[in-house]
Amino acid sequence: GNSVTQMEGPVTLSEEAFLTINCTYTATGYPSLFWYVQYPGEGLQLLLKATKADDKGSNKGFEATYRKETTSFHLEKGSVQVSDSAVYFCALIPGGNNRLAFGKGNQVVVIP
Amino acid sequence: NAGVTQTPKFQVLKTGQSMTLQCAQDMNHNSMYWYRQDPGMGLRLIYYSASEGTTDKGEVPNGYNVSRLNKREFSLRLESAAPSQTSVYFCASSEMWTGAYEQYFGPGTRLTVT
Numbered sequence A: 001g002n003s004v005t006q007m008e009g010p011v012t013l014s015e016e017a018f019l020t021i022n023c024t025y026t027a028t029g030y031p032s033l034f035w036y037v038q039y040p041g042e043g044l045q046l047l048l049k050a051t052k053a054d055d056k057g058s059n060k061g062f063e064a065t066y067r068k069e070t071t072s073f074h075l076e077k078g079s080v081q082v083s084d085s086a087v088y089f090c091a092l093i094p095g096g097n098n099r100l101a102f103g104k105g106n107q108v109v110v111i112p
Numbered sequence B: 001n002a003g004v005t006q007t008p009k010f011q012v013l014k015t016g017q018s019m020t021l022q023c024a025q026d027m028n029h030n031s032m033y034w035y036r037q038d039p040g041m042g043l044r045l046i047y048y049s050a051s052e053g054t055t056d057k058g059e060v061p062n063g064y065n066v067s068r069l070n071k072r073e074f075s076l077r078l079e080s081a082a083p084s085q086t087s088v089y090f091c092a093s094s095e096m097w098t099g100a101y102e103q104y105f106g107p108g109t110r111l112t113v114t
Helices: none
Strands: A003-006 A011-014 A019-021 A023-026 A032-038 A044-050 A056-059 A062-065 A075-077 A086-093 A106-111 B004-007 B010-013 B019-025 B031-038 B042-049 B064-068 B074-078 B087-094 B109-113
Touching (some): A019 A106, A023 A086, A032 A062, B019 B031, B019 B087, B031 B064, B031 B074, B074 B087
Antiparallel strands (some): A003 A023, A032 A086, A062 A075, B031 B087
């Protein structure tokens, strides 16, 4: 089946630190990959996406590269701000339909 | 352009009560979805509607029913609420069912069943 695995536990870091959130996936065929962000009290918003191998998605200083050989889509940001505090979800859409499969999410807390 | 709207924002029910969660989108999207979000579980798909006039079960449909009232509106009904249905419910929509289209999410309904 199709599934997404995110690293366990919340991530706490200082402002201007480097952020990495790991995401690996299992899927048949050639899925599209996404990162969604959920700010406190809000719904999810698309942060970035990549639809084929070696594509790099980027937005708001965040980047993730679709690595087919390692089935990964790790999220990175070089210098985080307090306003980046949120929950981040990795997700995939398998080829053929728009049925998203989500990882469990990672809470990111940025301390001033 | 409000995007995806949901009502109510908060609700408390007693076990056995029924209620309907409302969702509407103004983006002329064909497909709509209902998810529930539980701590440590991510989002799980309850039901979806690929296009007006069709609905289908997702990952966790038991205890729920849906109605695609028209292209804009997609409601979720709990006929006899149970404490296990305490959750945050999100409605989403996308342009199409086939292809990697972005899903747009509403602000959520926080439901507590006592």
